[in-house]
Amino acid sequence: MTKHQICLDSSQNFYEGLSRAFRDPNLTVIEADLSRIHYIFPWQLTLAACLKACCYGKAELSFQWNKAKKYQNEIASYADRMGLFAGMKEAAVLQEADLRPDFNPENFFQIHPIRPGNEDELKVELENLLARFPSVPKELTEILEEMSENIRIHSGVSPRSGWGYVQAQTTASKLRIAFCDFGVGFYKTFHRENRLNGRSPKEMLELSLDSYSSLPESGAGMKQRGLARLCRYLDEHRGSMEIFSDSLRCRYLMRKKSTSVLGYRTKGLLISIEVPLNR
Known part of the structure; x- marks a missing residue:
């Protein structure tokens, strides 16, 4: 034992x-x-x-x-x-x-599983959470839904077999939300899709954060670009994000990235987001 x-x-x-x-x-x-x-x-x-x-x-x-x-x-x-x-x-x-008092259950989103088959349920839960804050545009709900869908599609050993969790909390001035999975990690996702082109894990992560300059304003080209869309949203609303994957920690704020190699192994992917709220 x-x-x-x-x-x-x-x-x-x-x-x-x-x-x-x-x-x-x-x-x-x-x-x-x-x-x-x-x-x-x-x-x-x-x-x-x-x-x-x-x-x-x-x-x-x-x-x-x-x-x-x-x-x-x-x-x-x-x-x-x-x-x-x-x-x-x-x-x-x-x-x-x-x-x-600051643990008011009305301001919190229960730990919710992300798994194949519960897409509609999670969509409703996210919409209900963000509907409490009129200042939050619908675009953020769509971005968060795509982030959860990416976990289902990419984090598993086989496509569309991934699982993870999402949880959110709000304070008087901030929305905090995190997505986490214990899957294959960010780099291996690109590796098995033959999209590395010789790049390192750090280069692939930062390239994904940089890519929103090529985003269209709307339409089909927005699909599968959840991380890039999130970066654009955070820049427009002075939000911030931290990503842990592939033994990397990346902090993102106002188009500035700070990526460090960690002295320990990570597992899967953790994305932690913080966005100011105007109630």
């Missing part, structure tokens, strides 16, 4: 713990640690949801937090209401926990 701990306080600690745990042939138990965080974001919830799916049938998973601290119980309660602990023993512990 081998137990591994995976900390959710940073992407580095998460991916390092994940890599170490699943390289262990004797893996039986994983403890996901929430005790070092003061606020839980969509990227953490989607990573945790992917971890939960990966552990199914392979290892026992539990979530740990400091139950002596009120803010830790509030974080865990929020994670529970967003669906992270569904079917787990942690859920029963938190049914009566109070949420602090």
Whole structure:
């Protein structure tokens, strides 16, 4: 019996713990640690949801937090209401926990699976979420729907077999949303479609972010250009984005990219988006 701990306080600690745990042939138990965080974001919830799916049938998973601290119980309660602990023993512990005011459930989008066959359901959920904010144009809903569709089409071992998760939260001034999968990663998607032309993972990622200058204003040419469309939207609305894939971390803000090679392996693709809201 081998137990591994995976900390959710940073992407580095998460991916390092994940890599170490699943390289262990004797893996039986994983403890996901929430005790070092003061606020839980969509990227953490989607990573945790992917971890939960990966552990199914392979290892026992539990979530740990400091139950002596009120803010830790509030974080865990929020994670529970967003669906992270569904079917787990942690859920029963938190049914009566109070949420602090900024954890208003009306401002949050539950962790939602992305999988073949639930396209219509997810489309309705995204539309309902963004309909609460009149300042958000319909274009953003269409872009986010295409981002989820890309996970279905590209992240799996075979085409259209991919799966992942999406979650969103809003504050008084921001919309945060994250998409995550544990699939083949950004670079391998282009490799199997013979679209690399000798480029490195860093070059392929940055080229995809740069390509929106060639986007048409509308029409069929917009399809399969979700990442480029998202970059254009973020620039127009002063939003930002982080992408983790292929052991790379790319930060995007106002047409400026900052890509670094990480000292640890990532798995699949994580996209974390933040957009200002004008209510």
